[in-house]
Amino acid sequence: MKKYIKQLIKLINYERDAEIELMTNEIKNLSPKKRESLGRAINKVKGKYLGKQLGSQIVQFGRSEKIETEISVGDMVLISTGYPLKSDLTGTVVEKGARFIKVAFEKSIPKWALKKKVRIDLYANDVTFRRMEDNLLHLSTKGKNALEYTLKKRDPKENKKEKYIEFIDKSLNNSQKNAVKNAVNTENFFLIHGPFGTGKTRTLVELIQQEVRQNNKVLVTAESNSAVDNILDRLSQNKKLKITRLGHPQRVSKENIQYSLAYKAENHQLTSKINKNYKRIEQISETRDRFTKPTPQYRRGFSDSDILFNASKGKGGRGISPSKMESMANWLLENEKIDEIHDKIKKLENKIVKDIINSSEIILSTNSTAAIEEIARTNFDVVIVDEASQATIPSILIPLAKARRFILAGDHKQLPPTIISEKAHFLEKTLFEELIKKYPKKSSLLNVQYRMNSFLMKFPNSEFYNGNLKSDSSVNDINLDEIIDLKELTHLKENDVEKQLHNNLKPLLFIDTSNLKNNEEKHLKDSKSIINQSEADIATSIAKFYLETGIDPKDIGIISPYSDQVNLIKDKIPVEVKSVDGFQGREKEIIIISTVRSNENGNIGFLKDLRRLNVAITRAKRKLIVIGNKNTLKRNSTYSKLIKFCAKNDLLINFRYT
Numbered sequence: 001m002k003k004y005i006k007q008l009i010k011l012i013n014y015e016r017d018a019e020i021e022l023m024t025n026e027i028k029n030l031s032p033k034k035r036e037s038l039g040r041a042i043n044k045v046k047g048k049y050l051g052k053q054l055g056s057q058i059v060q061f062g063r064s065e066k067i068e069t070e071i072s073v074g075d076m077v078l079i080s081t082g083y084p085l086k087s088d089l090t091g092t093v094v095e096k097g098a099r100f101i102k103v104a105f106e107k108s109i110p111k112w113a114l115k116k117k118v119r120i121d122l123y124a125n126d127v128t129f130r131r132m133e134d135n136l137l138h139l140s141t142k143g144k145n146a147l148e149y150t151l152k153k154r155d156p157k158e159n160k161k162e163k164y165i166e167f168i169d170k171s172l173n174n175s176q177k178n179a180v181k182n183a184v185n186t187e188n189f190f191l192i193h194g195p196f197g198t199g200k201t202r203t204l205v206e207l208i209q210q211e212v213r214q215n216n217k218v219l220v221t222a223e224s225n226s227a228v229d230n231i232l233d234r235l236s237q238n239k240k241l242k243i244t245r246l247g248h249p250q251r252v253s254k255e256n257i258q259y260s261l262a263y264k265a266e267n268h269q270l271t272s273k274i275n276k277n278y279k280r281i282e283q284i285s286e287t288r289d290r291f292t293k294p295t296p297q298y299r300r301g302f303s304d305s306d307i308l309f310n311a312s313k314g315k316g317g318r319g320i321s322p323s324k325m326e327s328m329a330n331w332l333l334e335n336e337k338i339d340e341i342h343d344k345i346k347k348l349e350n351k352i353v354k355d356i357i358n359s360s361e362i363i364l365s366t367n368s369t370a371a372i373e374e375i376a377r378t379n380f381d382v383v384i385v386d387e388a389s390q391a392t393i394p395s396i397l398i399p400l401a402k403a404r405r406f407i408l409a410g411d412h413k414q415l416p417p418t419i420i421s422e423k424a425h426f427l428e429k430t431l432f433e434e435l436i437k438k439y440p441k442k443s444s445l446l447n448v449q450y451r452m453n454s455f456l457m458k459f460p461n462s463e464f465y466n467g468n469l470k471s472d473s474s475v476n477d478i479n480l481d482e483i484i485d486l487k488e489l490t491h492l493k494e495n496d497v498e499k500q501l502h503n504n505l506k507p508l509l510f511i512d513t514s515n516l517k518n519n520e521e522k523h524l525k526d527s528k529s530i531i532n533q534s535e536a537d538i539a540t541s542i543a544k545f546y547l548e549t550g551i552d553p554k555d556i557g558i559i560s561p562y563s564d565q566v567n568l569i570k571d572k573i574p575v576e577v578k579s580v581d582g583f584q585g586r587e588k589e590i591i592i593i594s595t596v597r598s599n600e601n602g603n604i605g606f607l608k609d610l611r612r613l614n615v616a617i618t619r620a621k622r623k624l625i626v627i628g629n630k631n632t633l634k635r636n637s638t639y640s641k642l643i644k645f646c647a648k649n650d651l652l653i654n655f656r657y658t
């Protein structure tokens with residue numbers, strides 16, 4: 001166990017180094033313009049100080065040119081003029097508009113940041129790594145237990161007796177109810193396996209409330225802030241619950257700010273007392289500053305007690321006059337009063353935090369923030385973790401170290417956490433996956449999906465979920481007719497590709513590009529990523545067709561596993577274009593996938609990770625279009641099955657330019 005923990009610490013250090021190296025190299029090697037086009041920098045903005053908000057200083061950076069960026073609310077950014085790596089001014093993004101971005105700072109803001117030509121860069125965050133390492137170094141018995149289950153060094157005991165549960169959300173389906181029942185009754189841990197669109201969040205919201213009914217204090221976490229807010233959005237509909245959301249108030253969504261610890265603290269009854277004390281400090285400071293501050297230059301080696309002693313005797317010394325000595329002593333006495341008030345303030349602040357945490361039934365935070373001092377000594381009866389299949393073991397151990405019982409929700413058939421370092425790939429293994437493989441009986445599958453047309457579910461269901469999923473009647477037959485302007489289609493002929501793009505009997509289409517002459521994969525200079533121009537053109541023209549038929553751009557998504565291909569398509573069409581990771585946990589009415597790979601030897605690179613395929617093909621609700629070179633992809637058995645499935649159902653289009 002000790003060895004295992006040591007190994008984990010080594011791996012997080014590799015990953016931290018890799019993340020920082022990647023960022024520094026990019027800043028060094030790419031022009032500011034290029035980095036902006038990748039969405040990781042914003043150039044030539046002007047800063048304007050807006051004032052204080054929840055303890056942070058807010059600056060708005062803006063310009064007349066539109067800002068299009070991947071940098072989003074909650075991200076840490078580096079502010080600079082000229083060369084970013086020389087600056088150490090970092091802040092957190094609070095708000096994003098079309099032509100501005102607001103950033104919150106913890107420390108005072110230098111004048112240069114409020115001028116023109118400021119540059120903002122997305123920044124790697126070191127705090128998370130430090131928290132993981134610290135937690136591992138001092139792992140609690142509870143955390144060790146979780147690891148022992150994972151390593152099969154300890155077996156979970158069977159449950160004793162069943163608790164009676166009256167469901168709050170009456171419309172939960174049976175598999176959801178089952179999951180809640182099993183989770184509430186577990187003495188140690190339970191796993192909720194929730195594939196795409198199966199109501200994981202809804203199930204967790206019921207579970208959390210049931211735990212509260214059992215008088216349990218609940219810690220709820222997820223890897224991302226958006227998942228935490230998603231749960232909070234739904235939990236907060238029950239006004240009786242006492243909820244506190246931890247985390248930097250700037251990272252909490254606006255609607256949920258009232259639940260944040262910082263907001264609650266600011267509005268706590270004792271806060272007025274603190275403010276009075278600060279006023280008192282101001283007054284005393286004024287008095288104090290009328291006296292001489294005993295700086296090294298004035299005190300000439302005398303200690304504080306020497307100064308006080310000499311002054312009490314009316315003496316000077318070492319060339320200091322008696323009156324100067326007395327003035328320094330007065331300064332010290334006044335300053336002591338200030339220190340005492342500061343101590344008082346600290347105690348009051350601690351009392352406020354303790355008060356808020358103790359009176360909360362539910363504490364919500366990200367895995368990383370669960371490490372903060374404010375809940376270090378809180379006793380939780382249970383911890384519930386969402387997105388558990390996207391958290392590394394060092395990360396999930398932060399919340400798991402806080403309660404004996406734990407419930408994890410996730411889907412190990414979708415993408416694991418992203419790890420950059422070649423040497424740290426082991427971190428992709430998640431606790432959720434290890435446990436569900438070792439203790440399948442300690443898991444429940446949510447088996448009804450509410451996202452997609454039942455035909456679209458067929459292939460992923462049989463390939464990744466042993467055919468155990470069903471689709472709910474509300475989505476069984478959903479199709480494009482409800483969102484498309486049918487008038488725009490009347491001129492189309494039966495054999496037109498466009499006709500197929502609408503055909504409701506064909507929710508899935510595979511567009512084969514193997515017969516296209518110029519269809520080839522290519523590396524851009526100095527890039528490991530790949531592009532495929534023909535596929536980019538096809539994806540763009542399909543998206544254009546849908547836009548012309550009146551479909552809202554928000555309802556269309558283009559996915560490509562390769563970042564250069566994403567960038568190539570992004571500039572051409574006003575719909576969301578992202579990598580597979582960028583779409584995990586999300587959905588669109590129509591999804592177009594560009595698989596990119598096109599080569600003779602069947603090399604499909606990281607498409608081989610079938611979890612990537614699963615995520616990509618399960619985002620669409622009504623129509624899914626996969627563009628790819630059949631001959632390259634079919635060398636892989638699963639892709640080959642997908643192509644055969646399409647061929648069998650007459651969904652394969654052999655694409656040629658007309």
Ligand SMILES: Nc1ncnc2c1ncn2[C@@H]1O[C@H](COP(=O)(O)OP(=O)(O)OP(=O)(O)O)[C@@H](O)[C@H]1O
Nearest residue numbers: 171172173194195196197198199200201202450585
């Ligand atoms: N029992 C149910 N009855 C009706 N609709 C449901 C039920 N459970 C979930 N849904 C609907 O299914 C959709 C997905 O639910 P939810 O957001 O809870 O799922 P999720 O599993 O967290 O999603 P994801 O796939 O992104 O992880 C929502 O629109 C939700 O209202």
